[in-house]
Structure formats: structure tokens, C-alpha cells
Amino acid sequence: MVTNLHKLGTQAEKSIWIVGAARSGKTDRLVEQFCLWSKTVKTGPATVSSRGAGGRRRAGQTAPAILVLAANGDNRLELADRIAIATQGKYAFHSTTPFGFFEQEVLLFWPLLVESLDLRAQFPRRLQPETELELAARLWRRSLDEGILQQTGVSQNRMVRRTLDLLQLAAVSGTPREEIPRILEQGFVGSGGSNHLWASTGELLETWREWCLKRGFLTYGIVCELYWRDLLPNPAYQQQLASRYQAVIADDVDDYPAISRDLFDRMLDAGAAGAFSYNPDGGVRLGLGADTQYLGELESRCATVENLDARSGLAAEIGAVAVSLAVNSDGFYPLGLSLPGSVRSLETTSRAQLLRETAELIVDAVKSQAVEPQEIAVIAPGMDAIARYSLTEILARSGIAAASLNDQRPLSTTPEIRALLTLLALVYPGLGREVDRDAVAEMLVILGSQKHGELVETADSDSTSEIPAKMENQKSIDPVRAGLIADHCFCPELDRPQLLAVAAFPRWDRLGHRAAFAYEQIVEWIEQQRSQQQERLLPSPIALLDRAIQKFLISDRNLPYDRLSALRELMETAAHYWEIHGRMQRQEPTNSSESETIAQFIQLLRTGTVTANPFPVRPEGPAARAVTLANIFQYRSSRRAHKWHFWLDAGSPLWLSGGAATLFGAPLFVRSQLGRPWQTEEETAADQQRLRRILVDLLSRCQVLYLCHSELAVNGQEQTGPLLPLINSSVSCQQSP
Numbered sequence: 001m002v003t004n005l006h007k008l009g010t011q012a013e014k015s016i017w018i019v020g021a022a023r024s025g026k027t028d029r030l031v032e033q034f035c036l037w038s039k040t041v042k043t044g045p046a047t048v049s050s051r052g053a054g055g056r057r058r059a060g061q062t063a064p065a066i067l068v069l070a071a072n073g074d075n076r077l078e079l080a081d082r083i084a085i086a087t088q089g090k091y092a093f094h095s096t097t098p099f100g101f102f103e104q105e106v107l108l109f110w111p112l113l114v115e116s117l118d119l120r121a122q123f124p125r126r127l128q129p130e131t132e133l134e135l136a137a138r139l140w141r142r143s144l145d146e147g148i149l150q151q152t153g154v155s156q157n158r159m160v161r162r163t164l165d166l167l168q169l170a171a172v173s174g175t176p177r178e179e180i181p182r183i184l185e186q187g188f189v190g191s192g193g194s195n196h197l198w199a200s201t202g203e204l205l206e207t208w209r210e211w212c213l214k215r216g217f218l219t220y221g222i223v224c225e226l227y228w229r230d231l232l233p234n235p236a237y238q239q240q241l242a243s244r245y246q247a248v249i250a251d252d253v254d255d256y257p258a259i260s261r262d263l264f265d266r267m268l269d270a271g272a273a274g275a276f277s278y279n280p281d282g283g284v285r286l287g288l289g290a291d292t293q294y295l296g297e298l299e300s301r302c303a304t305v306e307n308l309d310a311r312s313g314l315a316a317e318i319g320a321v322a323v324s325l326a327v328n329s330d331g332f333y334p335l336g337l338s339l340p341g342s343v344r345s346l347e348t349t350s351r352a353q354l355l356r357e358t359a360e361l362i363v364d365a366v367k368s369q370a371v372e373p374q375e376i377a378v379i380a381p382g383m384d385a386i387a388r389y390s391l392t393e394i395l396a397r398s399g400i401a402a403a404s405l406n407d408q409r410p411l412s413t414t415p416e417i418r419a420l421l422t423l424l425a426l427v428y429p430g431l432g433r434e435v436d437r438d439a440v441a442e443m444l445v446i447l448g449s450q451k452h453g454e455l456v457e458t459a460d461s462d463s464t465s466e467i468p469a470k471m472e473n474q475k476s477i478d479p480v481r482a483g484l485i486a487d488h489c490f491c492p493e494l495d496r497p498q499l500l501a502v503a504a505f506p507r508w509d510r511l512g513h514r515a516a517f518a519y520e521q522i523v524e525w526i527e528q529q530r531s532q533q534q535e536r537l538l539p540s541p542i543a544l545l546d547r548a549i550q551k552f553l554i555s556d557r558n559l560p561y562d563r564l565s566a567l568r569e570l571m572e573t574a575a576h577y578w579e580i581h582g583r584m585q586r587q588e589p590t591n592s593s594e595s596e597t598i599a600q601f602i603q604l605l606r607t608g609t610v611t612a613n614p615f616p617v618r619p620e621g622p623a624a625r626a627v628t629l630a631n632i633f634q635y636r637s638s639r640r641a642h643k644w645h646f647w648l649d650a651g652s653p654l655w656l657s658g659g660a661a662t663l664f665g666a667p668l669f670v671r672s673q674l675g676r677p678w679q680t681e682e683e684t685a686a687d688q689q690r691l692r693r694i695l696v697d698l699l700s701r702c703q704v705l706y707l708c709h710s711e712l713a714v715n716g717q718e719q720t721g722p723l724l725p726l727i728n729s730s731v732s733c734q735q736s737p
Contacts, residue, residue: 014273017299019280020308021315022700023641026277027079029306030249031086033275037066037247038091066093067248067267071255071285073097074406074638079251094245098260099220102227106218109237113230122216125583128576130609132219134600135580136160139211140204148200162664167205168221172257172289173669174228177205183675187668215587217580228259232266242270249275252639253298254282258291258671261298268301276302281696284636287662294671313641315699318343322695325725326655327688345707345730351649354710355387358646359394361706362627365644366400371704373400375643377628379635379698381654385409386714388629395627405630405638407562410608411573414566416553419446421602423548424541425497427529430595432494434602440499441479441486447552448477448518481515489519499523525551541598542574570605577601632658636697645702650727651709651719656687658694691722 016033020026068083070076080095096104106113107124114121127135137160143149144156151159166184170177181202185195212222231237248267253260253276268274276298283292299305311319317340346361348354358378365371378391383404392402411417422443425431477485488505491498501523502508502516511519529547532538549567553559559567581597628635628642632655667678667686678686699705707727713719 015268015302016275016304016306017302018275018277018306018308019299020277021281021311022279022639022697023312024308024310024700026279026308027082027251029308030079030251030275030277031082034066034068034083034093034249035086037273037275038087038093065244065246066091067101067245068093068095069098069101069248069250069256069260070095071097071252072637075251076100078639098256099224101263102259103218103223105231105237106223106226109231109234109240112234112237113226116230116234117213119213120216124216124218125579126218126223127212127580128573129220130573130604131577131580132164133157133160133609134604135217136164136208139208143200143204149197149204151197163201163204164208164219164221165663166201166665167209168219168224169289169663169666169669171221171224171228172259173291173671173674174259174262175669175674176229177209177225178202179675180205183668184665186675187665187677189677215583224257224259228262232262238266238270241267242272245272247273247275251277252279252282253277253295254279254292255285255290255637256295257289258294261291261295264298265301274302279697281693281700282636283693284633286690287666289663289666291670311700313700313702314340314342314705315696319696319699322699322726323692325729326695326722327692339730342704343707343730344705345650345709345727347727347731348710350712351710351714352390354648354708355390356394358648358706358708359391362395362646363398363400367398371644372625373627374625376646377630377635377640377642377644377702378646378648379630379632380648381632381652381658382649383629383631383634384714387648391627391629401626402629403626404562405628405634405640407629410605411566411570412606412608414563415442415446416559416563417566417570417605419443420545420548420570421605423447423526424544424598424602426499426526427533427538427544428541428595428598429495430593431599431602432492432497434599435497436492437486437490440490441482444477444482444485444519444522445479447522447548448482448515449557477515477518481511484511485515485519499526522552540578541594541601542571542578545571545574573605574601577604632694632698635701636694641701643702644704644706645698646706646708647698647723648708649710649713649719650707650723651711651721652713653719653721655694655721655723656691658690
């Protein structure tokens with residue numbers, strides 16, 4: 001390791017390239033370098049910017065002169081905290097992600113872009129992916145209906161998403177959008193698609209871009225293109241960039257898009273210092289916009305190269321053997337091979353049995369105090385809903401919590417969200433098609449449930465005593481009672497579906513006082529909101545959602561973090577949806593009613609388009625002592641490490657792809673590959689390299705490994721994945737005396 005550290009001087013003396021495997025100390029070294037530079041760089045009072053937008057400056061405060069970048073939001077929080085602790089919070093710095101920086105700069109210097117591109121002077125608004133998909137599909141409706149934008153076996157929604165992703169891939173790679181048709185023609189010769197399709201794709205993307213900029217809408221792809229193509233070359237912006245930042249620290253640049261390299265080159269040319277960490281076994285986002293090889297060439301711009309050779313975890317012990325078995329063994333493993341006792345296997349016939357035995361093994365390990373729950377991670381190429389539910393339920397029976405890592409499930413999978421959507425349909429007119437008996441029953445269970453944590457008491461059906469006032473916080477409608485109420489008190493109508501009084505149920509006394517009282521409270525509240533809506537006293541559907549959340553969901557209970565996150569995402573999505581709708585109505589008024597807009601919003605959520613993607617936070621309380629459940633991509637992106645790993649579905653062929661979907665056409669936009677079609681040999685080599693990176697990376701993050709394998713997959717087919725030789729070797733070693 002190079003230990004000669006330099007203070008800020010000429011560019012040739014100050015840039016540092018730090019290369020090493022996972023857990024080798026690269027981030028620690030960056031923090032150390034920040035501490036050294038912070039003493040020589042002119043900064044103001046300590047302010048750490050959040051979410052990439054920058055902290056607010058007080059009068060006379062000097063701007064943060066060091067730009068600190070991390071690959072994603074979770075890593076950004078971790079790096080910012082470590083720097084703040086190491087410097088005792090004395091120095092200002094700007095912490096963000098690459099895209100967070102691009103977006104911030106485009107918004108901050110929007111007037112420059114308005115002038116240079118002759119845009120309409122209005123504040124821009126970035127579209128969320130689901131809104132982008134909906135608006136693009138609406139704009140391209142004629143082409144979709146006429147089959148112009150169509151590929152065999154690809155749905156319309158998927159085709160729209162693919163097309164939008166092409167604009168994003170071109171933007172993050174620094175490729176002019178005009179080149180997209182040519183690149184597709186060259187890259188997909190004889191492998192699906194036609195020149196007419198690719199030409200139409202280019203025309204539709206040009207139309208989409210112009211449509212967005214005219215209305216002040218920005219997408220991920222448009223933001224990145226505006227930054228590298230229009231803003232970064234602007235002399236006025238370059239001057240501002242050079243005056244704001246004297247140094248840049250970037251962690252895990254192997255996961256950055258190609259245009260990040262253009263930014264770094266510009267900063268280094270202007271005299272800024274640079275410290276970059278690079279993991280040759282990283283590249284988690286390859287195929288999703290990252291250009292690992294191109295960022296790796298940044299090493300030539302750095303005067304000092306530090307190689308951190310230390311291998312952590314099991315990678316030091318069996319990394320080379322595991323790679324050899326999985327990548328080079330052709331399905332066989334050498335006789336006499338000895339794996340350490342820290343590598344174990346769990347084999348079953350069916351996957352259901354595998355899930356059960358894996359959970360039981362974890363329970364036994366925790367109860368025997370061999371390992372703590374927070375020291376365990378269950379990792380699979382695809383952590384499906386069945387696996388999450390099974391593992392969570394079995395562990396919960398033994399009092400062990402399980403937490404899914406970045407579990408981006410559709411909002412509509414959350415019961416509270418479905419209940420709120422049903423409420424919208426009951427309050428606003430003309431939404432009868434959006435509500436049915438089952439939805440009403442579920443809503444009554446959710447909104448009529450009792451205070452969290454208290455036991456449900458069965459009300460005496462023959463009792464006629466009054467309900468005390470305090471019972472409002474102890475209300476309870478169970479699924480059986482909810483079904484009875486929905487059967488007898490829900491009146492479906494296209495224009496005004498409604499809930500009748502409880503007395504409409506001839507045997508309402510069978511419900512019990514608690515359920516009857518809770519139901520009447522819900523009905524009364526809905527009628528109040530209806531009345532206010534008719535008198536135009538209900539500002540918007542967003543206000544209704546907020547009122548319902550305050551009244552029924554958080555006033556008398558403590559919801560789990562994932563439910564609160566879903567509610568927050570719902571409110572953010574609703575606010576975004578109506579803001580975009582309002583802007584479009586001002587620019588292009590239509591005759592659509594408020595109810596039609598609400599119906600579109602409900603359908604958007606129910607189709608599963610919108611997912612809960614909460615801002616990253618640190619778990620507290622019981623959640624901090626939970627077993628981690630994640631797929632390979634999520635786990636590697638988080639850069640976490642656990643003492644024990646359970647590799648679920650170890651025999652699955654999905655290990656070869658890492659379980660992460662590659663964007664359509666992504667390999668064609670890598671700088672070294674630009675437009676050149678991949679041969680079969682190149683694809684095979686790329687898959688093997690990905691598998692090698694996955695194995696080395698994951699093995700660096702654990703000390704004990706369980707290979708959990710079932711002979712049959714969920715569909716009943718035999719598992720024949722690339723890790724079978726490693727599994728067989730582990731079994732052989734376990735059986736050896």
C-alpha cells in the first residue's frame with residue numbers, strides 16, 4: 001500500500017486512485033483523505049447536504065468546497081456519517097449520488113439551459129418513472145395502436161418502458177440521442193426488430209423529449225442528457241463548477257455511469273483534487289447504466305495509485321476455489337478437494353421444504369447463541385414473495401424479526417393503501433367501478449381495527465349497554481364481521497356507491513357493540529367528507545387521503561416501518577400526480593372531470609406500477625436485530641456484510657445473471673462496445689465474469705456460508721445452476737470423516 005500522502009498542490013500531485021476488493025478498507029481510506037484535505041481546503045461551518053440538493057447556507061457562510069459522491073442513497077448516508085464522525089462535524093461538504101448531482105445542477109442552472117436551448121421559462125419538474133410511463137404511452141398511443149412500436153412477445157407497456165430506457169442508456173453513456181437508431185440497427189442485426197422499428201423509435205423519442213421540455217418536465221434520461229451535452233460544456237457553468245469545488249471524493253466509481261467520468265475529467269482539468277475508490281469485483285449496476293471499464297480508465301488521471309490487497313471474509317480462504325468450481329469446472333469438481341468447515345450445505349427435494357429447513361436452521365443457530373439475528377443474511381438470485389413470507393412467518397414464531405432489504409413492492413400490496421383507495425371511490429362521485437364488496441370488507445377491517453398491540457375482545461352480541469367514549473380507541477371489526485357488513489350494508493352504484501346504516505343488517509346485534517360502533521364511525525366520517533366535497537370544502541383528493549390517515553391509521557396505533565413508508569410514498573405519489581395533472585391542465589385544458597383523474601390514479605396504483613421506495617433510514621428497535629432478506633443485486637448494492645450467509649436457491653441458474661434484469665440494449669451503449677453487436681462467445685464470457693464478481697464479492701462479506709439447495713425449483717424442474725459443483729464439493733466435505 002502506498003503511504004505517501006500529498007497536500008493540495010498541482011493536479012499531478014494530488015489525485016489518488018484507490019483500488020481493492022470489498023471490505024478492503026477503500027472507504028476508510030477516502031475518509032482519511034477527506035480529513036487531510038479538509039485542513040487545506042477553504043470551507044465554512046459544517047453543513048452536510050442531504051439527498052443531493054445541498055444544505056441551506058447562512059449569510060456569510062462559505063459553500064462546501066469538497067464534493068463527496070457515493071453510488072446510491074444508502075451508501076451516501078453511510079459515507080456522510082463516517083466523514084462527519086471522523087472530522088467531528090467541523091467541515092462542510094456536499095454529499096450526494098451521481099444522478100443526484102446531475103439533477104441538482106440542471107435545476108440550479110436551469111436559466112442557462114433556458115437561454116442556450118431557447119426553452120420556455122418555467123420551473124422544471126422531474127417525472128417519476130410511473131408518471132413518465134403513463135404520459136409517454138398516452139403521447140405514443142397512435143403509434144402503439146397502429147403497431148409501429150411493436151415487437152413480438154412484448155406488451156405495449158413493456159415496449160414503452162424499453163423505449164424510454166433507451167433514451168436513458170444513451171444519456172448516461174454520453175451518446176447523442178440521434179445515434180440511437182443507428183446503434184440499434186448495428187447491434188441487433190438479425191436478432192429481432194427492423195430498421196423501420198429502430199427509426200420509429202428514434203422519432204418517438206425525439207417527440208417525447210420535445211414534448212417534455214415544452215412543458216417543463218424532466219426524466220432521468222433527459223436530466224442526464226441536458227447535463228453532459230448542454231450544461232457541462234457551457235463555459236459559464238464550467239467557471240462556476242471550478243469556483244465551487246476544490247476537491248471531489250467518489251466511492252465505488254465502478255458503479256457510476258460513463259458521464260460521471262466526463263465530470264471528473266472536467267474537474268481535474270480545472271485543478272480540483274480527486275480521490276476515487278474502485279472495486280474490480282464490483283460493477284453491480286452493469287447493464288443498468290454503469291460503465292465499469294470506462295470509469296476504471298480514470299486511474300490514468302491519478303498520480304498516486306494505492307492497491308489494498310487485503311481480502312476479507314471467506315474470499316481470502318475459498319474465493320479462488322469457488323470461482324474455479326463455478327466458472328471453470330464444466331459441472332465437475334476435483335476429487336479430494338477440501339473446503340473449510342465454514343462452508344456448509346443444506347439440501348432438500350422441494351423448495352417448500354428448503355424454505356422451512358432454512359428458517360429452522362436459523363432459529364436453532366440464534367437460540368444456541370452461535371450468531372445474532374442481525375448477523376445473518378439470506379440471499380437469493382430472486383427473493384420472491386413466497387420465500388419472503390415463508391421465512392418471515394417461521395422466524396416470527398420464534399420471536400426473530402426479518403427485514404427485507406429495499407423491498408420495492410407495489411403500493412397496492414399494502415392493505416392500508418388499498419383501504420385508502422376504496423375510501424376515495426366512496427367519497428367522490430362516479431367511481432362505482434373502482435369499488436366492490438371485497439374491497440369494502442377489507443377497508444372496514446383496516447380502518448376499524450383496534451389500537452395496535454391490544455388484544456381483540458369479543459363483544460357480547462346480546463348486550464345492549466352504551467358504548468363508552470373511550471371505546472373509540474379500541475374499535476374492532478374482524479374479517480367475519482366485515483364480510484357480513486359488506487354483504488348487507490354496501491350498496492353498489494356506478495355514480496354513488498355507499499355504505500348504509502348498520503341497521504340495514506337485520507341481525508346487526510350479532511356484530512357486537514365494538515364492531516357496530518366502529519362501523520358507524522366510518523360511515524359518519526365518509527358522509528362528512530362527501531358533504532364537504534359537494535360543497536367544495538374538500539380541497540383535493542390529497543387532503544382526503546391525509547385526513548383518512550390521520551383519523552384511522554396513525555392516531556391510535558404504531559404502524560410498522562414498512563407500512564409508514566408505504567403511506568409516505570402514497571402521499572408523495574399523489575402529490576406528484578396531481579401536480580403534473582394540474583400543470584398539464586393549465587397548458588392544455590381538457591374536459592376530464594376530477595373523478596376521471598381519480599379513477600386513473602386508482603388504476604395506476606392497482607396495476608402495481610408504483611412501488612414503495614422509502615428514503616433510506618437506519619433501522620431502530622427490533623428492526624435493528626432482524627435477519628436480512630435480500631436478492632443478490634440488492635445485497636451487493638447495499639455493500640453490507642454479515643457473519644453468516646444463507647445462499648438460498650443455490651442451485652438456480654439465475655446465479656449466472658445475478659438475479660438482476662439488464663435493460664434492453666444496455667451492452668450496446670457501453671463505451672467500449674458502442675453499437676457493436678455481441679457475439680455468443682462475448683455474451684458467455686460476460687456471464688462468467690459477472691458470476692466471478694458475484695462470488696468474490698459475496699464471499700468477502702461473510703465468515704460462514706450455507707449453500708441452500710433444493711433439487712426441484714418452484715415449477716418442478718430440476719435445478720442445474722452454475723453453483724452445483726460448489727454445492728457438491730461442500731456436501732462431499734461434510735460427509736468426509
